[in-house]
Amino acid sequence: LFAGETDFVKGVVAMDGMPPDDRLEVCFAGRSNVGKSTLINALTGRKALARASNTPGRTQEINFFTCGESHYLVDLPGYGYANAPVKTVEKWQRLLKAYLSGRASLRRAFVLIDTRHGVKAVDEEIMSLLDRSAVTFQVVMTKADKVKESEREAILTQVRGAIAKHPAAYPEMILTSSEKGLGIDVLRAVIATLV
Ligand code: GTP
Numbered sequence: 001l002f003a004g005e006t007d008f009v010k011g012v013v014a015m016d017g018m019p020p021d022d023r024l025e026v027c028f029a030g031r032s033n034v035g036k037s038t039l040i041n042a043l044t045g046r047k048a049l050a051r052a053s054n055t056p057g058r059t060q061e062i063n064f065f066t067c068g069e070s071h072y073l074v075d076l077p078g079y080g081y082a083n084a085p086v087k088t089v090e091k092w093q094r095l096l097k098a099y100l101s102g103r104a105s106l107r108r109a110f111v112l113i114d115t116r117h118g119v120k121a122v123d124e125e126i127m128s129l130l131d132r133s134a135v136t137f138q139v140v141m142t143k144a145d146k147v148k149e150s151e152r153e154a155i156l157t158q159v160r161g162a163i164a165k166h167p168a169a170y171p172e173m174i175l176t177s178s179e180k181g182l183g184i185d186v187l188r189a190v191i192a193t194l195v
């Protein structure tokens with residue numbers, strides 16, 4: 001799946017601009033700056049496919065990338081704090097929620113959680129939205145390289161506790177570091193079984 005061509009298809013700013021839902025897709029959701037775009041680059045092995053940056057609010061559209069012949073990887077704008085005007089952020093949030101609750105071809109949402117921070121209230125909100133929309137989601141822990149192994153377990157326990165309350169949650173989470181390449185092959189394998 002990841003051996004073939006990966007390409008940017010389009011950036012979408014409104015639901016009526018979505019590509020036809022004629023193929024399965026997985027999306028990457030999470031707080032601003034959690035590492036969504038960087039993870040897509042790590043998965044596809046293309047350093048600058050999705051635009052990443054240290055400024056929260058980098059991704060401002062729903063970006064579709066082809067993965068293999070007939071699937072999409074979807075990079076979403078972040079939620080929570082973003083370095084952009086309030087009105088603009090509200091617009092992305094509405095689009096994000098419309099996408100997450102109304103996309104027939106969405107096979108699974110990956111909800112990214114920073115290994116330093118664990119699950120926050122805004123993550124809970126998104127998880128509840130996914131419950132209501134019956135979209136299965138799986139937690140991907142990011143930036144594991146920033147947390148010592150001895151300190152990870154406490155955070156992972158908090159995250160396990162949080163996802164246990166969500167019927168749409170897939171119980172297993174995946175620990176990753178795009179920086180170090182940790183867990184990327186595991187995530188690729190999971191995606192390959194889905195689409
Ligand atoms: P928005 O588009 O603003 O919502 O952010 P995003 O979730 O797409 O985050 P992005 O991929 O742009 O990454 C944010 C910052 O975190 C960048 O400076 C990345 O280099 C850094 N980053 C992402 N993944 C990792 C990781 O695994 N380890 C480390 N150390 N840094 C990472």
Ligand code: MG
Nearest residue numbers: 036037058059
């Ligand atoms: Mg981004």
